[in-house]
Amino acid sequence: MKKNLIYYLIFLYSLKSFSQNPIIRNQFTADPSAHVFNGRVYVYPSHDIPVPEGKGLRKDWFCMEDYHVFSSHNLIDWVDHGVILTQYQVPWVDSTTFSFWAPDCIEKNGKYFFYFPALSLEKDSTGRKLFRIGVAIADKPEGPFTPLSEPIKGVVGIDPCVFIDKDGQAYLYWSLGNIYVAKLKENMTELATEPQIIANLPEKGLKEGPWVFHRNGIYYLTFPHVENQIERLEYAMGNNPMGPFKMAGVIMDESPMKCWTNHHSIIEYNNQWYLFYHQNALSPHFDKNRSICIDSLFFNADGTIQKVVPTNRGVGLSDPSKPIQIDRYSAISAKGVQIHFIDSLNPFEGWKASFSLNQAWLRYNNVDFANLKHQKITIRIRSLTGGKVDIYIANNKTTKKLKRIKVPKMRDWVLLSYKLAMSPSGISDLILKQSGEGFFEIDWIRFDSVGHHY
Numbered sequence: 001m002k003k004n005l006i007y008y009l010i011f012l013y014s015l016k017s018f019s020q021n022p023i024i025r026n027q028f029t030a031d032p033s034a035h036v037f038n039g040r041v042y043v044y045p046s047h048d049i050p051v052p053e054g055k056g057l058r059k060d061w062f063c064m065e066d067y068h069v070f071s072s073h074n075l076i077d078w079v080d081h082g083v084i085l086t087q088y089q090v091p092w093v094d095s096t097t098f099s100f101w102a103p104d105c106i107e108k109n110g111k112y113f114f115y116f117p118a119l120s121l122e123k124d125s126t127g128r129k130l131f132r133i134g135v136a137i138a139d140k141p142e143g144p145f146t147p148l149s150e151p152i153k154g155v156v157g158i159d160p161c162v163f164i165d166k167d168g169q170a171y172l173y174w175s176l177g178n179i180y181v182a183k184l185k186e187n188m189t190e191l192a193t194e195p196q197i198i199a200n201l202p203e204k205g206l207k208e209g210p211w212v213f214h215r216n217g218i219y220y221l222t223f224p225h226v227e228n229q230i231e232r233l234e235y236a237m238g239n240n241p242m243g244p245f246k247m248a249g250v251i252m253d254e255s256p257m258k259c260w261t262n263h264h265s266i267i268e269y270n271n272q273w274y275l276f277y278h279q280n281a282l283s284p285h286f287d288k289n290r291s292i293c294i295d296s297l298f299f300n301a302d303g304t305i306q307k308v309v310p311t312n313r314g315v316g317l318s319d320p321s322k323p324i325q326i327d328r329y330s331a332i333s334a335k336g337v338q339i340h341f342i343d344s345l346n347p348f349e350g351w352k353a354s355f356s357l358n359q360a361w362l363r364y365n366n367v368d369f370a371n372l373k374h375q376k377i378t379i380r381i382r383s384l385t386g387g388k389v390d391i392y393i394a395n396n397k398t399t400k401k402l403k404r405i406k407v408p409k410m411r412d413w414v415l416l417s418y419k420l421a422m423s424p425s426g427i428s429d430l431i432l433k434q435s436g437e438g439f440f441e442i443d444w445i446r447f448d449s450v451g452h453h454y
Contacts, residue, residue: 336360387438
């Protein structure tokens with residue numbers, strides 16, 4: 001029984017991810033649909049996988065066969081609740097196409113409705129298979145979900161988004177060349193009105209992935225759009241969930257990583273707004289394997305949205321008793337520090353920070369030392385030359401040196417632990433700065449209590 005408990009705890013820990021971007025780092029994820037249910041944030045993404053030999057729509061293309069759901073109470077620790085639906089469970093889906101694309105989920109009357117697009121067995125007059133949108137229903141946000149045997153009648157397209165207005169009326173949005181909207185019946189599985197194209201949006205360039213939300217009397221229609229060569233996130237504003245909308249600006253520019261797609265959602269949680277989106281940080285040379293991220297989002301006084309710049313650091317307060325991935329920095333010196341994969345053949349192992357120049361530095365913000373007595377520091381590091389690294393904590397008022405670590409020469413990764421003369425407190429930034437010559441690589445850093453063993 002004791003052994004089973006240990007295995008269970010290890011299993012639970014393995015489901016955890018961290019607050020830095022990307023937020024999920026043990027599988028590829030894309031198209032995050034985020035919602036707040038019962039005080040927790042749930043994210044329903046697509047699940048990118050390599051194309052199986054001889055299957056999928058075509059080689060080197062998007063390939064998805066199932067959906068997971070992830071949840072968090074703090075936007076830091078993410079739990080993978082496992083597979084909630086596979087293409088093999090849905091009778092109308094052509095499961096040879098691996099086309100379980102961007103989904104959404106909504107709660108109404110104690111039931112959770114999961115909307116998903118897929119290529120169906122149905123064909124149009126030219127013989128091409130049609131993308132349809134299905135519904136699966138559950139009693140809990142993490143499932144299990146049971147799919148209906150037929151897709152929603154009258155809907156052909158992808159990227160479903162469901163919005164429930166303050167009067168309880170639900171709306172379904174989707175895309176296929178244009179962006180469409182229709183009211184849903186009370187059962188949430190049938191259209192109550194005929195689909196209509198949302199007008200006044202850009203006529204040229206691909207539009208897809210609609211996401212609608214309401215704030216201070218304004219309805220926001222947000223969507224990816226190819227204005228130039230790859231997608232950027234844009235938005236329009238209106239006073240009715242069905243429009244008319246007026247184009248208002250750009251939420252996020254084209255990806256600096258050159259990811260051709262971006263797909264997003266926007267929520268408010270604990271009085272802060274957040275943008276969930278994806279990029280290809282874990283697959284820089286193949287942008288069909290993507291990873292979801294979060295950054296804070298802010299509004300101007302007139303309701304317009306301030307542009308969001310993607311970050312490595314992401315959001316949330318980091319727990320110093322867990323490994324802090326400093327390669328997900330919030331600021332970095334112009335020279336002397338580079339970020340690389342620890343293992344280029346296994347990106348899920350994460351990144352490392354390489355220091356090679358005197359006074360080169362890296363800053364990682366918002367570490368929560370409050371109510372904790374950390375008396376020891378542990379660092380995962382390696383160096384072929386040896387060197388020195390100074391570790392500081394900083395806030396708006398002061399910067400204090402915690403420790404100078406003399407890094408010995410070693411070929412392999414090692415854990416080095418040192419007692420601290422002072423115990424950090426409060427919410428502070430962490431700064432690592434090289435002192436003198438040398439070359440060393442750091443994976444993570446952690447603060448422990450003396451006598452605590454891992």
